[in-house]
Amino acid sequence: MAQEGGCFCDKIRISYTGEPGTHVLCHCLDCRKISGSSYGNNIVVPENNFKLLQGKPKTISKTADGGNEITSHFCGDCGTTLMRTGPSFPGSVIIKVGVMDDPDWPNKNTPKGELYVGSRVKLHDAIPGAAQMRGMPS
Numbered sequence: 659m660a661q662e663g664g665c666f667c668d669k670i671r672i673s674y675t676g677e678p679g680t681h682v683l684c685h686c687l688d689c690r691k692i693s694g695s696s697y698g699n700n701i702v703v704p705e706n707n708f709k710l711l712q713g714k715p716k717t718i719s720k721t722a723d724g725g726n727e728i729t730s731h732f733c734g735d736c737g738t739t740l741m742r743t744g745p746s747f748p749g750s751v752i753i754k755v756g757v758m759d760d761p762d763w764p765n766k767n768t769p770k771g772e773l774y775v776g777s778r779v780k781l782h783d784a785i786p787g788a789a790q791m792r793g794m795p796s
């Protein structure tokens with residue numbers, strides 16, 4: 659069954675099928691900026707399981723903290739970043755969990771790891787059982 663999501667204004671619609679490859683919180687400073695929050699909540703989905711259902715996201719590319727270029731795909735009308743792609747995640751699409759339609763998605767899926775934990779804000783405790791990494795997984 660496909661899980662669907664969309665941006666704030668719903669002009670861009672996406673979906674994925676199957677189980678995500680992984681699910682991580684990211685505490686890097688880019689994820690703070692992109693999300694407008696204090697961390698990113700990301701699922702990594704094989705690109706063959708990902709579909710852009712509607713709309714045409716704009717893109718912006720930047721060199722990430724890890725040194726590889728990463729591209730954000732966002733809605734040009736409402737500004738929501740829906741996903742990211744880049745050579746650090748070959749053949750995969752990183753979906754921002756907050757865009758999923760199911761409001762319970764984050765309750766049903768616990769992140770398996772946390773990245774850039776050195777930048778974690780004090781407000782957030784480590785998730786019990788989740789791998790704690792200082793950078794990207796190697």
Ligand SMILES: [Zn+2]
Nearest residue numbers: 665667733736
């Ligand atoms: Zn939008």
Ligand SMILES: [Zn+2]
Nearest residue numbers: 684685686689
């Ligand atoms: Zn990040």
